[in-house]
Amino acid sequence: MKLTIVEYPDKRLRQISKEVTTFDTKLHALLDAMNPMMIDTNGIGLAAIQVGYAIRVLTLNIPDEEGEQHPENLLEIINPVVIDKSGETLYQEGCLSVPKFYEDIKRSEKISIHYQDRDGKKMQLDADGLLAIAIQHEMDHLEGILFIDKLSYAKRKKFEKEYKKMLKERKKS
Ligand code: QAP
Numbered sequence: 800m801k802l803t804i805v806e807y808p809d810k811r812l813r814q815i816s817k818e819v820t821t822f823d824t825k826l827h828a829l830l831d832a833m834n835p836m837m838i839d840t841n842g843i844g845l846a847a848i849q850v851g852y853a854i855r856v857l858t859l860n861i862p863d864e865e866g867e868q869h870p871e872n873l874l875e876i877i878n879p880v881v882i883d884k885s886g887e888t889l890y891q892e893g894c895l896s897v898p899k900f901y902e903d904i905k906r907s908e909k910i911s912i913h914y915q916d917r918d919g920k921k922m923q924l925d926a927d928g929l930l931a932i933a934i935q936h937e938m939d940h941l942e943g944i945l946f947i948d949k950l951s952y953a954k955r956k957k958f959e960k961e962y963k964k965m966l967k968e969r970k971k972s
């Protein structure tokens with residue numbers, strides 16, 4: 800299964816992703832393709848809509864203190880629902896669908912979610928640190944929301960200008 804990253808300003812990123820109801824080999828094939836895609840592109844989180852599938856599926860792999868990612872830290876999250884959140888934290892976020900741009904975004908410091916694994920089994924997860932931030936970022940994708948939507952008006956304008964320039968430069972090479 801060959802996947803490509805959908806990049807802003809592609810309208811597909813604005814779709815609301817649909818709940819997964821069948822946990823079949825098709826879903827597993829998508830997950831099995833998303834995981835290496837995320838690692839190969841230096842991602843720590845990826846939502847299915849970022850590879851063109853509007854379903855409520857996320858993969859995450861948070862690096863260790865040395866910045867290394869390990870297969871055993873892979874998290875596959877399907878149909879997530881936030882059941883609790885607390886605190887506030889600021890982190891410089893990026894997104895595989897918004898290449899080369901990073902900005903501080905405010906999120907909850909801790910969150911608890913209900914979700915399903917690749918076999919449809921019901922799970923619960925309490926997260927803090929980078930994992931909590933990444934889950935919130937990826938869950939936004941399910942609603943068609945990008946981290947750049949959370950910028951102030953002035954910062955968003957600066958982003959649009961820089962990003963357009965970046966795309967133009969990229970087209971040349
Ligand atoms: C979301 O983002 C995230 O611009 C995942 O050129 C970000 O994996 C969650 C990436 C920060 C928590 C904190 C971005 C790779 C990867 C780029 C990513 C790029 C190459 C972003």
Ligand code: CO
Nearest residue numbers: 893894895896
């Ligand atoms: Co993203």
